[in-house]
Amino acid sequence: MFPNEGMEEEEVLNELRKKTALDLTFNSGKILGSMCTYPHLLARKVLWEYLDRNLGDPGLHVGSQTVEGEAVEMLSNLLGLDKGYGNIVSGGTEANILAVRAFRNLAGVEEPELILPKSAHFSFLKAGEMLGVKLVWAKLRKDYSVDVRDIEDKITGNTIGIVGIAGTTGLGVVDDIPALSDLALDYGLPLHVDAAFGGFVIPFAKALGYELPEFDFRLKGVKSVTIDPHKMGMVPIPAGGIIFREKRFVEAISVPAPYLAGGKVWQATITGTRPGANALAVWAMMKHLGFSGYREVVRRTMKLSRWFADELKKIPDVYLIREPVLNIVSFGTRNLEKVEEELKKRGWGISAHRGYIRIVMMPHVRREHLEEFLEDLEDITSSRL
Numbered sequence: 001m002f003p004n005e006g007m008e009e010e011e012v013l014n015e016l017r018k019k020t021a022l023d024l025t026f027n028s029g030k031i032l033g034s035m036c037t038y039p040h041l042l043a044r045k046v047l048w049e050y051l052d053r054n055l056g057d058p059g060l061h062v063g064s065q066t067v068e069g070e071a072v073e074m075l076s077n078l079l080g081l082d083k084g085y086g087n088i089v090s091g092g093t094e095a096n097i098l099a100v101r102a103f104r105n106l107a108g109v110e111e112p113e114l115i116l117p118k119s120a121h122f123s124f125l126k127a128g129e130m131l132g133v134k135l136v137w138a139k140l141r142k143d144y145s146v147d148v149r150d151i152e153d154k155i156t157g158n159t160i161g162i163v164g165i166a167g168t169t170g171l172g173v174v175d176d177i178p179a180l181s182d183l184a185l186d187y188g189l190p191l192h193v194d195a196a197f198g199g200f201v202i203p204f205a206k207a208l209g210y211e212l213p214e215f216d217f218r219l220k221g222v223k224s225v226t227i228d229p230h231k232m233g234m235v236p237i238p239a240g241g242i243i244f245r246e247k248r249f250v251e252a253i254s255v256p257a258p259y260l261a262g263g264k265v266w267q268a269t270i271t272g273t274r275p276g277a278n279a280l281a282v283w284a285m286m287k288h289l290g291f292s293g294y295r296e297v298v299r300r301t302m303k304l305s306r307w308f309a310d311e312l313k314k315i316p317d318v319y320l321i322r323e324p325v326l327n328i329v330s331f332g333t334r335n336l337e338k339v340e341e342e343l344k345k346r347g348w349g350i351s352a353h354r355g356y357i358r359i360v361m362m363p364h365v366r367r368e369h370l371e372e373f374l375e376d377l378e379d380i381t382s383s384r385l
């Protein structure tokens, strides 16, 4: 009910505290199945200071617009491009939708089709439905990466583009992007890489010596990349990134916004009014941590993943779905749903989907949390549910 009279601030806050007491928090160590994390303190400070900035009306906040441009440039550089085009957006979903929209608008075919791996994130379901693009699903190979030959078989005159994934949501698998890039070039099609998760992991993991394929603009067929600072970038939600290789992709999704207080601009995002503070936080975090800072975050989380995978193997009845590629470890067991239910009862923030439970080693996850989790898992799986 809409309140007639207002309450004191402290009363409001107390009521909120009571209501949110049921929430799981990242610093409790109980959230093991999320790609979000406790935001870095610096990013929180930036948000607090710049909460009023609206990048939907950049004429008013010209300085913030410049900072967003610099953030896009830094992300582009990380992804192997001197100059890229795009925006800091609300997340991987918006970024993927924008890429599909650009491909569709440029292709100009009547019955557009997009070919994507079966492992693709559900954001593409939204993109397909909203944009009237038929999704053509390609098979996966035994190692859960996309079958490039199956993609080729599915190309038709209606194909507007191909999607590859660098860090799948379920298993952290990196598709054979070099092969997809060659294929895209052969057929004159644009390739979109969904690196919403992997974008802030793979460049650093490669620098640490992990063997991972090229996945970004260093490959000529790659025309757009989704990269999410609000995942491994440790920026508060919402902060996604869409980067295009060429300006024409952004132009293909730009609409005029004529009546803004700051003057007429062209918008290439789905949201109109949008948080400047988060874009500034993306910029601030990259400046603050730098390549070496993120590399250390990735070093710890990758190491933890390998240790955790080895510990899982010691539990009878528990098996790995595949050896970890990035900092995601997924496992199966008998009576998976019952095990999930029991783990949830014990307060763990995990979920079973596609036949396995996925643990994401985000920066807030520590070895002691995982030890506690392993104890619970062993206890539950040995109790013959």
Ligand SMILES: Cc1ncc(COP(=O)(O)O)c(C=O)c1O
Pocket: 035, 090, 091, 092, 093, 094, 096, 121, 123, 165, 167, 168, 169, 194, 195, 196, 197, 228, 240
């Ligand atoms: C590979 C991938 N793409 C896209 C998304 C969607 O991102 P968001 O939830 O930020 O919209 C996710 C989210 O987990 C993801 O894992």
